[in-house]
Amino acid sequence: MSTLENMKFLLKSWFNVWYRFFPPESVKYWKSKEAARAKVIHGADGSLQMQIEGEKYPFPGFPRGHVLTGSLAGVKHKLKNMVFNKAFEELEKMEGNITTDAVPAEKMAPAVRELHRVLMELENAEIVPDMKGRIKLIRKVLCHFFNEDDAYRFRFQWAMERMNMSKIKLSKADKYYFRGKYFKVDHDIFDY
Numbered sequence: 215m216s217t218l219e220n221m222k223f224l225l226k227s228w229f230n231v232w233y234r235f236f237p238p239e240s241v242k243y244w245k246s247k248e249a250a251r252a253k254v255i256h257g258a259d260g261s262l263q264m265q266i267e268g269e270k271y272p273f274p275g276f277p278r279g280h281v282l283t284g285s286l287a288g289v290k291h292k293l294k295n296m297v298f299n300k301a302f303e304e305l306e307k308m309e310g311n312i313t314t315d316a317v318p319a320e321k322m323a324p325a326v327r328e329l330h331r332v333l334m335e336l337e338n339a340e341i342v343p344d345m346k347g348r349i350k351l352i353r354k355v356l357c358h359f360f361n362e363d364d365a366y367r368f369r370f371q372w373a374m375e376r377m378n379m380s381k382i383k384l385s386k387a388d389k390y391y392f393r394g395k396y397f398k399v400d401h402d403i404f405d406y
Contacts, residue, residue, distance in 0.1 A: 240393035271387035341396040
């Protein structure tokens with residue numbers, strides 16, 4: 215083991231011990247009850263948020279349950295079946311071709327290599343095995359596609375460099391609620 219690997223191991227071990235006594239903040243209401251009272255508020259940036267009773271942070275956004283399970287439910291179900299399930303079937307068929315033609319990640323274009331790294335990290339942070347598999351498949355196909363089709367890769371890079379990352383970055387409130395979604399937000403610090 216190199217000195218850097220030793221340092222990472224010691225740091226992660228220390229955080230794992232710390233985590234046992236002082237776990238990271240996480241949404242609380244779902245641990246003891248089905249629902250909690252909430253009121254809609256306006257955030258400092260003008261966005262809609264929900265102040266949930268007993269929670270430390272306001273919930274970013276305003277997911278309206280009656281829309282999600284009502285009028286949107288049929289569309290969501292059809293979209294999931296038509297687009298995602300069919301797309302994953304096709305991706306799985308393509309996967310065999312990709313593995314024979316794929317360029318190793320370390321030989322990919324820098325932007326594609328970075329996408330590969332981030333999707334690997336996303337895969338490692340997933341808890342649900344089905345989601346891990348889907349992310350892995352997406353990573354293989356997207357990285358192969360962007361590495362081979364430079365026109366789309368350049369468009370992807372053009373769009374990404376124009377994103378305001380301060381608006382994309384997870385806030386403390388986002389992480390607080392995300393921990394309750396079967397995702398290891400802090401996987402780089404803690405072993406769950």
